[in-house]
Amino acid sequence: MTAAILAEQLMKTYRGRSGDVEAVRGVDLEVAKGEVFGFLGPNGAGKSTTVRMLTTLMTITSGTARVAGFDVASQPHETRRRIGVALQEAGLDARQTGRELLVLQARLFGMSRTDATDRAQALLEWVDLTEAADRSVKGYSGGMKRRLDLASALVNEPEVLFLDEPTTGLDPASRLTVWDEVRRINNLGTTVFLTTQYLEEADQLCDRIAIIDGGAIVRRGTPSELKSELRQRLQLDHEPTLDDVFLDATGRSRQRVAGDVQEIHA
Amino acid sequence: MKTSLILGQRALRESLRTPDSLLPTLLIPLFFLVVNVGQAARIFPSAGTEFLKGQNYAAFQLPSSLLVAASFGSAALYLVEEVEGGYFDKLRATPIPRMAIAFGRLYAELVKMLVLGAVMVLIALPFGVRIEGGILGFVVLITVIALWSVVFSGIMQVVALKSRSAAATQSASLVFFPLLFVTPNFVPRHLLTRPMEIAATVNPVTYVMEGARSLILDGFDGPALLRALAVIVAAGALMTWLTVRTINSYD
Structure with missing residues (x-):
């Protein structure tokens, strides 16, 4: 069966003022159809750069990536027809209404x-924004914007x-709403590739995760596999959390990541 | 083309919802018209000033004001706002030709300037300005101005895409703005001082201004109109090439 996402030796090098910067260094990914795949990493680890390459928004320096069966570099239009994208900081046109934005999309x-x-109406109902549909996006709360962004990625x-x-x-309540949406979308058979800094989010939503640090993948597996591997390797007498896996994988101490990594509890 | 029109309609809707950005495009050029005419009309009375061809000084000044209106480059400011806010990436992730994103805004710019140009000319008519080229001349006049606004806004959009910064885009428009005044703005080219005449001769905006002015003062002056159209076509081709190149290589 074709993988939903297949990336081999994906690399991205930027030309910075002080020379070349390797943002992503040889990432291999295989995400099965229908899976919720979590892509974790500290700030600046290469998560967003990887997503931008996989979604055709950024050129690939070397390596290959196929999404929904199409090569993202040589078949960008075919790829874009089959993907939905909701990027960091919901990018929406604040001067349009929610309905106009979805119709345009x-x-x-x-x-x-x-x-x-018709599609816009169905999506507005799906994300529970029918009442606000004809209001300017400018007046939406952060959670509403996020739900609208999700809806626009599903048109x-x-x-x-x-x-x-x-x-x-997002506040905790809005976050839980988005989690519910992600589960519902996945239940319809859509493969979800999710980047997050919230480890609890990955634990709750993802079938498998990969942790990226310094542009390279340092761990991959199901949350429970990763936890039990850490428990065995460090001979812990308690079940480690995904936080422990993350800290071990990225070589960070709790003090160092304070502020970088946050947790929420459902 | 269809995608550009869809995005253009959205850009027009956006302009109508932000009258605070639309009104200055109308009011500032009218302000320039009133001030310039107020300062120089007595120096150039219609009776004794040959280059006015029987009209008043407002007729001579009107093309300058129309070109000021055409040089606001608001499409670029909207575009850079979307780049900064992330909506530009949302559009880039859809299966449309990327240049449609830029050209959609230029389509809106064209429609907007056709309307604003027409309004400005209609406002000038009660003050004694005649369009010598008649109704057809009026249509050609606002079309020339609107096409120039597309070219100018397109170049500003390239700056917006390159810089990805609203501040840099605004600064760039200030760099191009003085070009409007290195032209036969107050008097015909042959009456300028020699250095100014040379500068105006190499400035492409001069030919657009002279072409537009000929429609008001002379009727249809073929060579003047052809020079204006040649400048618009050449600058438009350069702008299109730069836009396609910049937006397709945008990373």
């Missing part, structure tokens, strides 16, 4: 005006949905 995916209007019924830190900056 649907039309950009080739739908007729009527189909786009084309994507095979693979990329969510880059979908709950960053």
Whole structure:
């Protein structure tokens, strides 16, 4: 069976003022269809850069990536038709209403005006924004913007949905709502590739995770596999948390990551 | 093309919802018109000033004001706002030709300037300004101005995409703005001082201004109009090439 995402030796090098910067250094990824895959890492580890390469928003320095069966570098249009993207800090046009934004997004995916209007209505109901649908996005709360961003990423019924830190900056209640949305989307068969700094979020939502640090993947597996591997390796007398796995994988102490990594509890 | 129109309609809707950014495009050029005419109309009375061809000084000044209106580059400011806010990436992630994102805004700029240009000319008519080229001349006049606004805004959009900064984009428009005044702005080119005449001759904006002015003062002056259109086509081709190149290599 074709993987939903298959990346081999993915690399991204930027030309910085003080020379070349290797943001992503040979990342291999294989995400199965229908999976919720978590991509974790501290700030600046290369999570967003990887997502931007996989979603055709950024050129790949070397290596290959196929998403929904298409090569992202040589078949960007085919790839874009099959993916949904909600990037960090919901990028929305604040001057439009929620409905206008969704209709526009649907039309950009080739739908007729009527189909786009129907699709927008269905999505507004899906994310519970019907009452606010005809209000300017400018007046939406952070949680509403995030839900609208999610809805806009779903207009084309994507095979693979990329969510880059979908709950960053949200209050706990809004965060739980987004988690519910992600589960519902995944239950419809959509593969979800999720980056997050919140380890509890990865534990709750993801079938498998990979931890990236310094542009390279340092751990991968299911949350329970990673925890039990750490328990055995360090001969711990208690079940480690995903935080412990993260700290061990990234070589950080709790003091060092204070502020970088946050937790929430459902 | 269809995608550009869809995005253009959105940009027009956006302009209508931000009258605070639309009104200065109308009011500032009218302010320039009133001030310039107020300062120089007595120096250039219509009776004894050959280059006015029987009209008043406002007729001579109107093309300058129209070009000021065409040089606000607001499309670029909206675009850079979307780059900074992340919506630009949302659009780039859709299966549309990327240049449609930039050209959609330019389509809106064209429509906006056709309307604003027409309003400005209509405001000037009761003050004794005649369009010698008649109704067709009026249509060609606002079309020339609107096309120039597309070219100017397109170049500003390239700056916006390169810099990804609202501050840098605004600064760039201030760099281009003086070009409007290194032109036969107050008097025809042959009456300028020699250094100013040379500067105006190498400035492409001069030919757009002279073409537009010819429609007001002369009717249809073929060579003047052709020079204006040649400048617009050449600058438009350069702008299109730069836009396609910049947006397709945007990382």
